[in-house]
Amino acid sequence: MDKFVLAQFSDTHVCRSGELLNNGINSNRRLEKAIEYLLNHSIRPDALIVTGDLVQEGFDEEYAQLKTFLDPVIKRFPVYLCLGNHDSHASFYRHFSEYPGIAGSQGLENWKKGRMTDLAVSYSVELFNSKLVVLDSLQNGSARGLLVGSQLKNISNLSKDIENQNNILAIHHPPISSGNATMDTICLENPETLEKLLNLFPTFSLILSGHIHRTIISRFAGCTVCICPSTAHLYPIDLTPTNTLPTREQPGYFLHRYLENKGWISQLISLEL
Numbered sequence: 311m312d313k314f315v316l317a318q319f320s321d322t323h324v325c326r327s328g329e330l331l332n333n334g335i336n337s338n339r340r341l342e343k344a345i346e347y348l349l350n351h352s353i354r355p356d357a358l359i360v361t362g363d364l365v366q367e368g369f370d371e372e373y374a375q376l377k378t379f380l381d382p383v384i385k386r387f388p389v390y391l392c393l394g395n396h397d398s399h400a401s402f403y404r405h406f407s408e409y410p411g412i413a414g415s416q417g418l419e420n421w422k423k424g425r426m427t428d429l430a431v432s433y434s435v436e437l438f439n440s441k442l443v444v445l446d447s448l449q450n451g452s453a454r455g456l457l458v459g460s461q462l463k464n465i466s467n468l469s470k471d472i473e474n475q476n477n478i479l480a481i482h483h484p485p486i487s488s489g490n491a492t493m494d495t496i497c498l499e500n501p502e503t504l505e506k507l508l509n510l511f512p513t514f515s516l517i518l519s520g521h522i523h524r525t526i527i528s529r530f531a532g533c534t535v536c537i538c539p540s541t542a543h544l545y546p547i548d549l550t551p552t553n554t555l556p557t558r559e560q561p562g563y564f565l566h567r568y569l570e571n572k573g574w575i576s577q578l579i580s581l582e583l
C-alpha cells in the first residue's frame with residue numbers, strides 16, 4: 311500500500327502566453343496535458359516536485375504563466391519548486407515567494423534585502439517520515455551547474471538530525487554523467503563534493519534531477535538517481551551540437567511511490583500527444 315506518492319515533473323520550459331519554444335513545440339500546452347494526467351490518474355499524488363528549467367528565458371511573464379498552471383494543483387497538494395539553468399532567481403521570487411519551502415528560506419530573505427548574491431532556492435520540507443531537500447545548482451550566465459558551500463553546509467547540518475535513510479535530494483543538474491558528450495559539457499561541475507558529503511551522511515536514498523530531457527536511472531553515492539524526462543520534449547540519446555532537434559518520443563513524468571517495507575519505487579508515466 312502506498313504510504314506516500316511524490317510526482318516529479320521536470321524541464322517544463324514554460325513560455326509567455328501564446329509563445330512556442332524555438333523548436334516550435336508548445337511547452338505550455340504539454341504542461342497542461344501533464345497536469346491533466348496528474349490530477350486524473352488513479353494513483354493520487356501527495357505532492358509534486360518540479361526539478362528545474364521551470365521556464366524558458368527567466369522572464370516575469372513566464373513565471374506568471376507557470377503560476378496560472380500550478381495554482382490549481384497546489385489547491386490539491388503541495389508543489390515544491392527547484393531551479394535550473396533556464397531560471398532566474400529574482401523573477402522566480404517575485405511570483406513564488408508564498409510556495410511551500412520558499413517562504414522563510416534564506417534565499418528569499420536575501421532577495422528581499424536587495425542582495426545580489428546568495429539567492430539560492432534551497433530548502434527542506436517534511437514528506438511523511440522522510441525529508442525532501444531541494445538544492446539550487448543554477449549559476450547565472452552558465453548552463454553548467456555548481457553547488458556552492460552554503461548549500462553543502464545545509465546538507466551536513468540537516469543530515470545530523472535525520473534518522474532514517476529514505477530521504478530525497480532534488481537538484482536540477484544530475485551528479486552523474488548522462489553518457490551524452492554534448493550534455494556532459496553542461497553538467498554539474500562539482501559532483502565529487504556532493505559525493506563526499508553523501509558518503510559521510512548516508513541518509514538519502516533517492517536523488518531527483520532533470521536537465522538531460524531523457525529518462526536515465528543510475529547510482530551515485532549509495533543513492534538511486536532518477537533523471538526525469540521533460541514534460542515539453544525529449545532530446546535524442548545521440549544529441550550533438552548539430553543534431554539538437556527533439557525526438558518524437560513522448561514526454562512524461564515520474565511517480566515516486568513509497569511502499570511500506572519496500573522503500574521508493576519510481577515509475578515513468580508517458581503523455582499521449
Ligand SMILES: [Fe+2]
Nearest residue numbers: 321363521523
Ligand atoms: Fe531543460
